[in-house]
Amino acid sequence: MTGSDAPDSPLPAQHREGDGGEPDLDRLVAELEAEHGPAGRVGAQVRAAAGAAYAARRDDAVMTEITDDSADTPPTAVRDAALAEAPRYLRFDAPGAALGLEVTSIDDHRTLVGSVDPPGATTAEVRTARGSALFPVDEHGAFVAAEVPAGPVSLVLHRPGAAPVTTPWLTV
Amino acid sequence: MSLLGVRVADQSYAEVSTGELVKRALCDDDTAWEALMNRFAARVHAVVRSHGLSPHDAQDAEQTVWSNLAEHLSRIRTPESVGPWLATATRRECGRLLRLARRAPPADPERLHAVDHRSPEAAAVAAERDRLVRRAIAALGEPDRTVAVLELHAPRSPAAEIAEFAGLSPAEVPAVRRRVRRRLQRSLAEQGYGHDRGAGRERARDGKAGRAAPAEPAAPDSSAPRRSGTGRQ
Numbered sequence: 001m002t003g004s005d006a007p008d009s010p011l012p013a014q015h016r017e018g019d020g021g022e023p024d025l026d027r028l029v030a031e032l033e034a035e036h037g038p039a040g041r042v043g044a045q046v047r048a049a050a051g052a053a054y055a056a057r058r059d060d061a062v063m064t065e066i067t068d069d070s071a072d073t074p075p076t077a078v079r080d081a082a083l084a085e086a087p088r089y090l091r092f093d094a095p096g097a098a099l100g101l102e103v104t105s106i107d108d109h110r111t112l113v114g115s116v117d118p119p120g121a122t123t124a125e126v127r128t129a130r131g132s133a134l135f136p137v138d139e140h141g142a143f144v145a146a147e148v149p150a151g152p153v154s155l156v157l158h159r160p161g162a163a164p165v166t167t168p169w170l171t172v
Numbered sequence: 173m174s175l176l177g178v179r180v181a182d183q184s185y186a187e188v189s190t191g192e193l194v195k196r197a198l199c200d201d202d203t204a205w206e207a208l209m210n211r212f213a214a215r216v217h218a219v220v221r222s223h224g225l226s227p228h229d230a231q232d233a234e235q236t237v238w239s240n241l242a243e244h245l246s247r248i249r250t251p252e253s254v255g256p257w258l259a260t261a262t263r264r265e266c267g268r269l270l271r272l273a274r275r276a277p278p279a280d281p282e283r284l285h286a287v288d289h290r291s292p293e294a295a296a297v298a299a300e301r302d303r304l305v306r307r308a309i310a311a312l313g314e315p316d317r318t319v320a321v322l323e324l325h326a327p328r329s330p331a332a333e334i335a336e337f338a339g340l341s342p343a344e345v346p347a348v349r350r351r352v353r354r355r356l357q358r359s360l361a362e363q364g365y366g367h368d369r370g371a372g373r374e375r376a377r378d379g380k381a382g383r384a385a386p387a388e389p390a391a392p393d394s395s396a397p398r399r400s401g402t403g404r405q
Contacts, residue, residue, distance in 0.1 A: 022357035024365050028305065029327045035298070036221060036325075042213045046234045053239030054205050059198065059246035071272050088272070129235055152236040154243065169239040171232040171269055 049129035049152060053169065056127050058156055061166035064092035064099060088172070092155075097165045099157065103172050110148045110172045114155070116141035121157040121165070128153050148172070190336065194251035209238060212255065215337045216262050218325035219318070222309060223266035224302050226273065233269055237262045256339035259318050301365065308359035312352070315340055320352045 042050070068091035088103040102113040114124055119141030126133050126145045129152055137143040137157070153172050157165040185193065185207035193211070196204035216237055220230050240261055241254070248257055290298070309320050315338040322329050322337065331345040340348060 022353045024360040025323075025353055025357045028301075028360065028365065029324055031301075032324060033327065038214075040214065040217075042209050042217075042234070042238070043231070046231060046238065047209065049235040050209060050238030050242065051202075051205075054197075054202075054242040057242045057245065063243070063247055069268070071268055129239070151232050152239050154239065166243065169236050169243060171229075171236045171265065171272075 052129055052131070053127070053152070053154070056132060058164060058166050061156060061164040062094045062097065064094040064097065064165060064167050066168060066170070067091050067093045090170075092167045094165055097157070099155070099165070099167065101155075105150070108150050109146075110150055110153070112145040112148055112153075112155075112172070114143045114145070116143070116157055120162075121159045123158040125156040125158060126153060127156065127169075189252065190254050191251035194245055194248065194254060198245050205242070208241075208254070212258055212337070214326045215255070215322060215329070215333065216258055218321050219259060219262040220266055221325045222306070222321040223263075223270060224306060225266060225269055229269045229273055233262065233265045236265050240265075253339070255336040259337050259339075304360070304363045304365055308356055308363070311359060312355065314338075316348060316352050316355070319345075319348050320356055323349065323352060323356070 068089070070087075070089040088105075090101040090103065092099040092101070098117045100115040100117070104111045104113075112126065114137075116124075116137060119137075119139060121137045121141065124135045124137050124143045124145065126135065126148055128149055130149055133145065133148075135143045135145045151171060152169045154169040155167045159165065185204065188196075188204075188207070190208070190211065193204045193208045197208055216234060220233050220237075223230075223233075225233060237258065241258065244257070248254060305324065309317055309324075312320055318338040319334055319340075322334055331342050331349075334340070334345050334349070335342040338345075338348070
């Protein structure tokens, strides 16, 4: 902790509770506040989406974590523009279950192509801010969910005789 | 299970600890869930804003973070640590959206963002300032970065709120705040923020328009509305 060392601001500092001696900072804060207004409450649309997710939450499900996301590791030798049309690939892992997901963008909609490993899940539930939709999973563990609205999404894989597997919410 | 066999309808949740709110929200207490969101709204919002996402992406980020909190209520090991959990989750989702925005295809005109009424100069100056601020914040490690974001985008947050979000004890907050303010100030000065703005202020004092943008005869702000950005909506 370096909180008590000598003030290194070039201007005379009078420290009362971390205030003073930082004129540019104060000006910046005032400018940002004038531009954006004070950070307030959650907007109605966000609140509605969060409320839907709260109502649809599955406390009993096995939670996966994102172990791979092509958005996090863009190929270095490719220009960004060349990636625009390329699908996004995600991998979710949990003990005893894994899910590969390919996300393709078509305007405001996404097509999700999933592959569950090991197979056994019978239904993939796609949860969005606007509600859920169910898609059949074939015997090889593959499913396709088309016309998924862009925005927050979470998947629940329903397995006969076992707890469902769920993914974190993420924006697609 | 709780001591609350009876729920008092208009009970104030302001006094209830974060951990207790989580427990109640897990028992399908909508009011507790709302209270949890209200408690952290400004802080989550500050982190989102600090990333400079498009309005649409910013909204997606917030929706995703709160949805994730709902899903993780039963999985957060220490319910009292929802604050740092939210700070991390928000930062991560915003980072992801920033990377995705870089590869977003050009949007249809009807899905562009709302009309930007600023003059091109004002918009450019603000964008340059925001880049500079993000660089200054990015140069910090945690918990300083979270404290810096709150300092800029949720100024005058009580020490207890800063502590709960940044994973500090309230006693540590004043020292971290001082350190963060000094570093931000130094970083801003080094990058020339003070210079431009200083000039702008001089002009303002002379009674002219106070922005650092070059003074220009009646910029056609409103007569020529522009659309900006390539995002959705």
